[in-house]
Amino acid sequence: MTSDFEAQLRAVGLHVTRPRLAVLAALRDHPHVDTETVITLVRTEQPGVSHQTVYDVLRALTTAGLVRRIHPAGSSARYESRVGDNHHHAVCRACGAIADVDCAVGATPCLTASDDHGFVVDEAEVVYWGTCPGCATDRSSR
Amino acid sequence: MTSDFEAQLRAVGLHVTRPRLAVLAALRDHPHVDTETVITLVRTEQPGVSHQTVYDVLRALTTAGLVRRIHPAGSSARYESRVGDNHHHAVCRACGAIADVDCAVGATPCLTASDDHGFVVDEAEVVYWGTCPGCATDRSSR
DNA sequence: CACTCATCTGGAACAATTCAAGTTTACTTT
């Protein structure tokens, strides 16, 4: 289990430490969590890890490409360990829940902007805003 | 000029006040500005307007649908007065510049997710990440 | 013209994130 994470860390030239393994494990088990939740999860395994360390680790892992940072408007930063398959996200306006959405076609249909204004575009991020099943029933039953 | 804004405000049932007119004028002349810049711009016309008022005004205008709030990851909230034509944005990773991008096809090609997990999707937001012309030349000339 | 409620002001509070200094730990070289 953790040896897998160890290999990932070494592959990108990062030191293997307890906090980092704990963060990776937390993200594997809980996708789309915010930083505070990561801190809580990490501390169940490794008490005494400071919030600063978690921030550092998350940034290091993000720059290394092991995790992806997502930042829906109106909520704090969230992280997920599913990387490299450019999928998108559906976000609930009511409760903030996030679900993975695979890219419509295998290719990247939305990647090409009609007029890119000279921008060199390397990624197209799509956020589907709406209401999740739970919140939808809550509202209709009211 | 400002009479136009006055009509817009009345149309949505909001009081017509100097700060609001100033905010609308600022957004017309400077699209995609962050809150702090709006405050500065408003004060060139109306000194003494508090930051709190600008925040209030921006929120009121956003809920009323007169302006749109955009929130690219890694930067603070920005606003634009172009609404109702669901266009998208290209954001520069280096300097944070934002450019408008019209929706690829007249319709909404990306709106339908392949698997929506039961979400009722009402909007698809697309952000094109990349490098703006200015930052691209800076980097290559280095 | 007076009234009522939305709006504005000023100040303080808050949450998320980052900065800084010093200590410890993981990996590398001898």
Place this chain on the structure above:
DNA sequence: AAAGTAAACTTGAATTGTTCCAGATGAGTG
């Protein structure tokens, strides 16, 4: 295996963007 070096961790405080609160003011209504 010991020592060195650079990365990583801890503690604590600072910053930034945003919101809350209480009271004063001004716009629109009857």
